[in-house]
Amino acid sequence: MGKPISIDSRQGLKGLHHVGFVLDGIKAAWPICLGYLPLGFAFGVLAQKAGLDLLDIALMSILVYAGSSQFIAVAMISGAAAPASIILTTFVVNLRHLLMSSSLAVHLHGEGRGFLSVFAYGVTDESFAVNMAKFRDGGWHRYQALAVNQMSNFTWIGSTILGGYAGQSIPAGCYGIDYALSAMFLCLLTFQLKGRQYFLTAIISGAATIGFALVVPGNGFVIMASLFGATAGFALKRYAQRKRGSYA
Numbered sequence: 001m002g003k004p005i006s007i008d009s010r011q012g013l014k015g016l017h018h019v020g021f022v023l024d025g026i027k028a029a030w031p032i033c034l035g036y037l038p039l040g041f042a043f044g045v046l047a048q049k050a051g052l053d054l055l056d057i058a059l060m061s062i063l064v065y066a067g068s069s070q071f072i073a074v075a076m077i078s079g080a081a082a083p084a085s086i087i088l089t090t091f092v093v094n095l096r097h098l099l100m101s102s103s104l105a106v107h108l109h110g111e112g113r114g115f116l117s118v119f120a121y122g123v124t125d126e127s128f129a130v131n132m133a134k135f136r137d138g139g140w141h142r143y144q145a146l147a148v149n150q151m152s153n154f155t156w157i158g159s160t161i162l163g164g165y166a167g168q169s170i171p172a173g174c175y176g177i178d179y180a181l182s183a184m185f186l187c188l189l190t191f192q193l194k195g196r197q198y199f200l201t202a203i204i205s206g207a208a209t210i211g212f213a214l215v216v217p218g219n220g221f222v223i224m225a226s227l228f229g230a231t232a233g234f235a236l237k238r239y240a241q242r243k244r245g246s247y248a
Contacts, residue, residue: 021143021144025148026148028130028148029127029147029148035126037159040155040160041163043061043163044057044165044166045166048167052164057164058164061160062157069089070160072090092223093222095223097120100128103132107140108142108145111142119149121149121153122148123149127152130148131145189202197237201229205232205233209229212228
């Protein structure tokens with residue numbers, strides 16, 4: 001008979017498993033990081049042009065960590081908007097993270113508050129898309145998902161600081177930097193168009209965004225169009241299920 005595995009050996013094996021999970025998460029996160037490098041750099045440049053120093057840029061990326069709302073906040077700062085208006089707008093835009101976290105919570109049942117707090121901090125549009133796809137495929141561990149979040153987080157923070165530093169020598173509006181965020185979301189949309197249902201949801205959401213933007217003052221149309229589009233997507237999904245006879 002072989003020698004029994006000691007408790008220390010088991011702990012060591014467990015530690016190796018955790019390291020493997022982290023490495024798997026980093027491998028899954030690298031496409032996100034590649035996207036965050038130019039996008040974060042662009043944000044850093046725009047933030048520097050809006051009057052933020054390196055410390056301001058770093059603190060915004062660490063405390064807010066939401067690309068779209070950070071771009072919006074910088075644009076509003078450039079337009080001399082009131083602080084209360086900036087805070088309210090970024091809060092409304094970030095409400096979508098509640099829906100993302102709710103969807104991910106199904107796969108993190110039973111985890112402690114400490115882990116969930118750290119995990120929730122790192123949820124973004126991109127990390128959500130990667131982790132949800134991995135969880136649905138099966139075999140995706142919580143530490144792998146956490147590694148995706150935190151690797152993306154570190155990349156974003158570093159790239160925004162680098163952009164803020166480089167912004168001192170880059171002219172305003174150069175290289176189409178102000179288009180970076182729009183390009184990223186168009187790319188994300190393209191990857192999500194996997195069928196007729198997704199395509200119709202995208203069309204409805206786009207039309208709703210234009211319609212609400214014409215009648216709703218400020219940036220409130222963003223959350224209204226998001227809710228409308230999500231509702232439309234859910235309705236289309238239920239209709240498709242009924243048509244296939246699988247909806248109970």
